[in-house]
Amino acid sequence: RAGGEKVLRMATTTSTQASGLLDVLLPAFTKDSGVRVKVIAKGTGAAIRDGMDGNVDVIFVHARAREEKFVRDGFGTRRYPVMHNDFVILGPASDPAGIRGLDDAAGALRRIAAKKALFVSRGDDSGTHTREQQLWKATGLPLATMRHTVVRKGGKREVESVCPAGSGAWYLSIGQGMGRTLTMADEKRAYTLSDRGTYIKYRFGRRVPVDLEVLCQGDPRLLNAYGIIPVNPEKHPGTRYDLAMQFVRWLTSERGQALIRGYRLLGRQLFYPDARNQVTGMP
């Protein structure tokens, strides 16, 4: 490590990195503060795990419930809201389940299930997947719960996830990142739940765009909030809490928020700052 240089290590989700936002934020932060940021992008679960193991100084993810648990368990000091964007339900233009224009996400999923139309699920315990599971729970449909028993710290623990019961061949749980999920949904002419940022990249940023359309959006349940949490220095004495707080302060400052607001991907705004006014209207 370069001597004397201040380096902050941050774990984040692949979607944050893939959106390109970090490429705008981090150089600006480094310029303002002299702190370099090492970004380690992973699945949400693995990113939070990095925080729990004390390998990073700060985590920047979008899985509200798990973030709060992270803080509750004492791994992080506090969750600071940073920004949000939203999820959309995508599908082929032919829309076999007929969900176009719906703004009730749960209702849309119910129709998909009723038609047994192909649905690609990320199935990777990511923020997006967590949200999808919440939506399925909201449909009121019978759900199947999958459990894996693992041994952790000597004791057995169950890990579970849900999906619609009897989903068989139409519900494809693929355990991959957003981009790959979109690619597969495109190939399979299937529905899927995606964050808007990745969708825009895949829809408008490529020579061969994914042939999927936004069929359902605007449900408050589709809101996707990002938070940043410094790792608790009492739990992991080696971490740089000072640098983490410096970054958190910068990110939630007017400068950081303005950069987020001003970020355009292919001419479209992707993120809405959250730090000052906790909730803003939907796009």
Added chain:
Amino acid sequence: MNFLTDSLRSALLLVLSRDPEMLEIVGLSLKVSCLSTLLAALAGVPLGFFIAFTEFRGRRLAITLLNTLLALPTVVIGLLVYGFLSRHGLLGSLDLLYTWKAMVIGQVILIVPVVTALTIAAISRIDDRYRKTAMTLGAGRLRTGLVIFREARFGIVAAVIAAFGRVISEVGISMMLGGNIRGFTRTMTTAMALEYDKGSFTLAVALGIVLMTISLVMNVLLNFFQGRARM
């Protein structure tokens, strides 16, 4: 190492539970890896013999290219095969993408260079007199090849084992071309990658232990048969 013992116990639980999903995953992994290895061996070993024993201009270049292909990243293979198999691709109509067959295609491309290059290396040190003796006794190209094969079998088997190890532990191609679809194309390695992404490291390593056990069993079987054949 708490972590390791945790993983070991999880692995044991996994195996003991005989979870049907788990069995399916293991089965698919084996099917895909074995088939890929078999096809790659059928293509790569003869190709290696051809390159080793045929005098042609640019033979050395061919070997260099082959060695270069050993560094072919899985992402590239995945994307190339994807390009062909995707809906917009040349072979899109076959509807192979996200099936185990696509994985086999990708994996074969991955390991044919391995098998070929190592076969060439294995037969390069076989005394030329074996070839001459076989030929003078009337053997054609095929029989001569079989003689060399017998003499070089240890090296060739090592090449095939290396290739098998490569594919059964391979994740990129399986992920990109198979899609890691639960119940369809999820293999041990893609499941591991998934568990890793989820942060369930214990389960990931547990799966890894299961994988290593299976690979061990395969190797013991192979060793046994080789041993018998050698006699």
Added chain:
Amino acid sequence: MNFLTDSLRSALLLVLSRDPEMLEIVGLSLKVSCLSTLLAALAGVPLGFFIAFTEFRGRRLAITLLNTLLALPTVVIGLLVYGFLSRHGLLGSLDLLYTWKAMVIGQVILIVPVVTALTIAAISRIDDRYRKTAMTLGAGRLRTGLVIFREARFGIVAAVIAAFGRVISEVGISMMLGGNIRGFTRTMTTAMALEYDKGSFTLAVALGIVLMTISLVMNVLLNFFQGRARM
């Protein structure tokens, strides 16, 4: 194939632009892969010689285990090393996680079995008279080993090349232990994976083409030196 020509042109642009970030990535990839290969060769070749030439109980078992280790998935290696290097791991205080050194550690573990197993295969067919002749002329273990090495060099070099191809195209370990940190631990393969995740398939393949070109250059250099050494 529009896609391929696009990728090729992008690759050309990448190379021509001589983007400093790109150069850094290529440099790191080479540094890590070459160092890993070197270390693995330094460990694996002598180990292979040891196993091949020492009579000990369980030698066959050792070879079988080695063959099994060829199937060690990158996720497992990544997680094991992670377990050690992570802050509350045994070696956490060294602060190695997410540095290029961590990548080297993981990659060395990945390919030592490859180098060892293929070295054993390479020397297994070397006529025993070379060993005896060296020994009767007064050579100790080291010199005898060097003689065998010279006779088996083609096979051993093939083993090392295979190992190099394995690490330079490897992505899992680099990702898990390096972290794909821009400016620090981003390698060609992790950059490819990132581009792929971003959906920039063309750029991903372009990077792949650059990687293959570099690998080709390495192999041509090696071939050249080998050729000269052979005379």
Added chain:
Amino acid sequence: MSLYYARDLTRIHGRRTVLAIDSLDIESGRIHGLLGANGAGKTTLLNILAFLDVPTAGHLGFDGRPVRFSGSHLRRLRRQVVLVDQHPVAFSTTVAGNIEFGLKIRRIGRRQRVRIIDEVLALVGLEGFRNASARGLSGGETQRLAMARALAVTPKVLLCDEPTSSVDVENQAAIVDILRRINRERGISIIFTTHDRQLAAGLADRILYLDHGRLVATGWENVFSCTVEGHDERHDRCLLPGGRRLLLPRGLAPAPGICRLSIDPRAVQLAPPARETEAEQGLRGRVVLLTAEGEQVRMVVDAGIRITLFIDPARYRTLRPGIGDEVALAVQPQGICFLAGR
């Protein structure tokens, strides 16, 4: 009929011309011996005659037709010719498996294969090793196995590269016997190389001598390096190792200096005791060996150098030279021939 013919056949390794045969004809049904020093090109020639090596240039004919050095054509020819290597290798299977190889290729039935294997193993005295691992055989056993392996396929032509070099005396005699028999009984043409002149003389119908890759007309037996000096206007003097000298008519020897010469044994005569003293350009020495060779008697005289000559039976009976006797030899200049190189 001519079995092989070769014209301007050359084989070059790197920059060295290893074989350069102007013209060679080998008759069918005969036993040819191929003699020559180490590196003379014997093995190289046999490999070409076995269609296992390709000459760098020149023409080769087999069975009256020119040989095209292309894969399929050669494959057919190879079925008729078998080469037994100088240092043969055994396939890593059993002894029987080694012999079976050529038989299987010729699609010979199982029963007959077993019969043939037993037969050839008995011929070379390896009955006891039928199921032994062939790689464990000793040097001579391996050589005999290679011979058996070749005999099993009953080729039209058998090429043997030093067939008895590692074989023990008992089996040497057996192998010579076998070669003679298969040549006589089955008409198999045989070409063999050896360094054992007695073996060659005893076995071969015709002997070919190779020297630095060229066929030479010399008897090869008496080859020495020597120093040529001028003597008088009509003679050169030739200093042989051991201090002996020969007077030669001017013009026979090349320029003065060190060179190699060969003396045809048939050009050496045992001088009768009476003329001993006056043998001016002759050589004196002690008889060290006498042996029967066909009708003739071969005699080796140690005259500083060892000179071989042949004596016909009548003359032998008259003179009856014994071991240890001192004799004088007369050398006819036309039997002396200077060789290139070294």
Added chain:
Amino acid sequence: MSLYYARDLTRIHGRRTVLAIDSLDIESGRIHGLLGANGAGKTTLLNILAFLDVPTAGHLGFDGRPVRFSGSHLRRLRRQVVLVDQHPVAFSTTVAGNIEFGLKIRRIGRRQRVRIIDEVLALVGLEGFRNASARGLSGGETQRLAMARALAVTPKVLLCDEPTSSVDVENQAAIVDILRRINRERGISIIFTTHDRQLAAGLADRILYLDHGRLVATGWENVFSCTVEGHDERHDRCLLPGGRRLLLPRGLAPAPGICRLSIDPRAVQLAPPARETEAEQGLRGRVVLLTAEGEQVRMVVDAGIRITLFIDPARYRTLRPGIGDEVALAVQPQGICFLAGR
């Protein structure tokens, strides 16, 4: 002083006892020849004497001290002993590089290395091949290179496994010469194997015979398989190949049946012409070879089988047998010895 001693030395391959030596002592500074049929165990024994192979059981001593078969101890001993293989391999470098190998190990300086290389190459007549690739050498050239490689390191003991089997006649003589000279001038002990009895007789101070892994006291030269039958109450009859028979006192031969016997050449006498007819249990045949061997004359008689015998000079001068003469031989029963196996 005794260089090697061996007691109950055995070497077993698989289930076969390949070597079983009760007792063997080899003197320092002498030349020993090791003879025996193919598979007799010559190479196996040399490998053990060179400390390259480990006996299955038994004791071996070198230089007065017992040999422990452990790595470091052997390494030290190996520096004093060099084995030249039966079919040597050349390292894949130049000819000079092959020779340099042993010199570098012994940390001999560059200048001296060059000198030694030139010297030994000249000895074996390979001067012209200094920088040639050693793997391209012919069979005999490789054998000579191996000899040069061994000579270069001037060992205390030189073990040669058939050192001249592929070597041409000129170089055979040269190698025999070299061996004799290094033995005489530098006191290097030499043990060599060969199938050439004349070579062995001419070169060795002492000859050892191996038969099926055992040292035998026989002269080895006259070994035949035969059929033993009862004759009368005091004699057995022994049918030799070629139809000759020998009468032996009862008790000498094993049970009737097929067996192998050896006749010590020293126990065979040339019967004087007068007694020829009455030679009841003798053999008749024609003289086929006479050669000087030290003081004595070696004679080979073709009596259906080829029997070798030695004649002392006085007797030779009296009888003066010639090639082709028919002679009678008397065999003393105490020179006949039955061998195990076959």
